[in-house]
Amino acid sequence: MTSPPVTPDGRYIVVRGRLWRRSNPDLPPARRQTLIEQLMTARRAVRWARAAGDEAALAAARAEVQAAKVELGERGAVWWADGAPDLTGRQAKTTPYADWWATQGDG
Incomplete structure (x- = not known):
C-alpha cells in the first residue's frame, strides 16, 4: 500500500482527490x-457499538474519536x-494546491 500524497507544506494528505488535515x-x-493508540481504541469501540446497536456506546465512542x-x-x-484557512475536505483541484495536485498524476 502506498502512502497518500502530502501537500508541499505538509498540512494535508490527499485521499481520493480531497484534502485531509x-x-x-x-x-x-x-x-x-x-x-x-487512543484513536484506534475509540474506532474499535465505534465498530463494536454499531454492531451491538448500542446508541449510547456509539455516541461515547464517537466523542472519544473526536x-x-x-x-x-x-x-x-x-x-x-x-x-x-483550513481546507479539509475540499477537492485539491479547487484549492491553492491545484497546480501541485495536477503534477501528481491524479489531478
Whole structure:
C-alpha cells in the first residue's frame, strides 16, 4: 500500500482527490503515539457499538474519536500559525494546491 500524497507544506494528505488535515508535526513522538493508540481504541469501540446497536456506546465512542483527533490536530483549531484557512475536505483541484495536485498524476 502506498502512502497518500502530502501537500508541499505538509498540512494535508490527499485521499481520493480531497484534502485531509495531517497531525500536528510538533507533537512529541510519545504523545503522538499515545493519541494514535487512543484513536484506534475509540474506532474499535465505534465498530463494536454499531454492531451491538448500542446508541449510547456509539455516541461515547464517537466523542472519544473526536477528542483524539482534536488533540492530534486533525480537527479543531489548525496547528499552523500563518493564518491560512483550513481546507479539509475540499477537492485539491479547487484549492491553492491545484497546480501541485495536477503534477501528481491524479489531478
